[in-house]
Amino acid sequence: MKKRIAALLSMLLVLTLLCPAATAFAAQDASAALRFRADGTFKIMLFADAHDDDVMEPTTTALMEEALDRCRPDLVIYLGDNTCVRGYDKQVQAIDALTRPVRDRGIPFAMVFGNHDDEFGMTREEIFEIYQSFGCLTYDADPALHGVGNCSLPVLASGSDTPAFNLWLIDSGSNNEDEGASGYDYVHEDQLNWYKATAAALAEQNGGKTVPAMVFQHIVIPEIYDALYVKMPRPIEKLTQERLGTIYSIAPVMTRLNGYWLEQCCPPDVYDGELAAWKEVGDVIAEFHGHDHKNSYEVDVDGIDIINVPTCGEAAYHSDINRGVGLITLHEDDPANYDYELIRLYDLALQKDSQICSIEGTESKAHYFGLKVADTIVMFLFRLCRLYYRIFPKIL
Numbered sequence: 251m252k253k254r255i256a257a258l259l260s261m262l263l264v265l266t267l268l269c270p271a272a273t274a275f276a277a278q279d280a281s282a283a284l285r286f287r288a289d290g291t292f293k294i295m296l297f298a299d300a301h302d303d304d305v306m307e308p309t310t311t312a313l314m315e316e317a318l319d320r321c322r323p324d325l326v327i328y329l330g331d332n333t334c335v336r337g338y339d340k341q342v343q344a345i346d347a348l349t350r351p352v353r354d355r356g357i358p359f360a361m362v363f364g365n366h367d368d369e370f371g372m373t374r375e376e377i378f379e380i381y382q383s384f385g386c387l388t389y390d391a392d393p394a395l396h397g398v399g400n401c402s403l404p405v406l407a408s409g410s411d412t413p414a415f416n417l418w419l420i421d422s423g424s425n426n427e428d429e430g431a432s433g434y435d436y437v438h439e440d441q442l443n444w445y446k447a448t449a450a451a452l453a454e455q456n457g458g459k460t461v462p463a464m465v466f467q468h469i470v471i472p473e474i475y476d477a478l479y480v481k482m483p484r485p486i487e488k489l490t491q492e493r494l495g496t497i498y499s500i501a502p503v504m505t506r507l508n509g510y511w512l513e514q515c516c517p518p519d520v521y522d523g524e525l526a527a528w529k530e531v532g533d534v535i536a537e538f539h540g541h542d543h544k545n546s547y548e549v550d551v552d553g554i555d556i557i558n559v560p561t562c563g564e565a566a567y568h569s570d571i572n573r574g575v576g577l578i579t580l581h582e583d584d585p586a587n588y589d590y591e592l593i594r595l596y597d598l599a600l601q602k603d604s605q606i607c608s609i610e611g612t613e614s615k616a617h618y619f620g621l622k623v624a625d626t627i628v629m630f631l632f633r634l635c636r637l638y639y640r641i642f643p644k645i646l
């Protein structure tokens with residue numbers, strides 16, 4: 251009898267692993283577990299651009315583990331360019347290593363794809379199945395849409411099953427493959443139509459009230475240029491750049507930044523109007539993206555916070571002063587006033603019990619202390635600039 255039960259259970263397990271629909275259903279079902287804590291908070295940790303392989307960089311693992319232990323999030327989202335590795339077995343090992351710090355702590359996790367994940371011989375669909383086999387909450391809401399893993403994860407109210415907040419996971423694609431096009435891919439019209447219809451259905455579940463939301467995707471929207479840079483009347487060699495037919499300054503206005511801009515922003519060259527769709531629906535209060543590894547700016551674009559989460563990965567190109575993970579704290583009674591902070595590697599390394607400096611080949615505590623001092627000085631100067639901008643807003 252015991253053998254028969256064991257055989258039946260094994261068969262069910264195999265069927266679940268082999269059937270994408272069953273796995274997707276399981277993921278949707280698990281997402282129902284996302285719920286505000288009794289104290290009205292919900293914490294989301296963001297890991298961007300790990301770019302790692304089957305043997306994960308020790309400092310990346312340590313950064314994730316120490317950040318998770320310090321912040322104890324309710325959900326982790328991987329923001330794309332997660333693994334860069336060739337071959338099925340190595341891909342499985344890479345995703346295992348990448349998600350192990352989270353799974354070991356029993357924390358639910360989700361992911362979006364970046365532009366590099368599928369550049370190593372496996373399709374997005376094939377890689378996605380591996381994520382799902384590790385219990386990833388991301389599911390493919392409509393496989394007919396552009397991209398893989400477009401979905402919404404509602405966060406339920408602490409005291410009822412009403413959706414109190416919503417998380418949009420969007421595949422912003424890889425490279426633009428439209429005929430004659432160049433640059434990065436973009437969020438297509440069919441994805442935006444699905445977003446609008448799903449948001450409307452969610453509002454209906456919420457008694458007709460729009461459910462406040464955040465968007466998580468890999469690549470930033472093109473409007474970041476309008477928000478950060480100066481529009482110029484004509485091109486000037488080496489001082490201007492052109493994007494979507496508009497001429498901008500080559501560098502952003504420092505006073506518009508909150509955080510660091512250490513490399514050029516890289517949105518797609520063409521666009522189907524994602525920001526306009528967000529504004530039409532009126533649910534999105536913030537968007538988080540990776541892609542530009544060194545940047546950590548937070549910018550208001552038409553009332554929506556656009557936030558670049560820098561890379562967490564040693565394997566990725568990075569800036570030591572910014573390398574870290576994002577932490578969002580949502581408040582159930584006031585969703586628009588969420589908290590966001592960047593948990594930096596240097597800050598964790600300076601903690602009393604940190605293991606980061608004892609990893610072979612890692613920098614010393616003195617190095618990380620130097621970074622902290624430099625960061626503190628730069629941020630003080632930024633704040634002065636922003637104060638000046640508030641006092642004299644018409645100057646820039």
Ligand SMILES: [Fe+2]
Binds near residue numbers: 299331364366541542
């Ligand atoms: Fe990347």
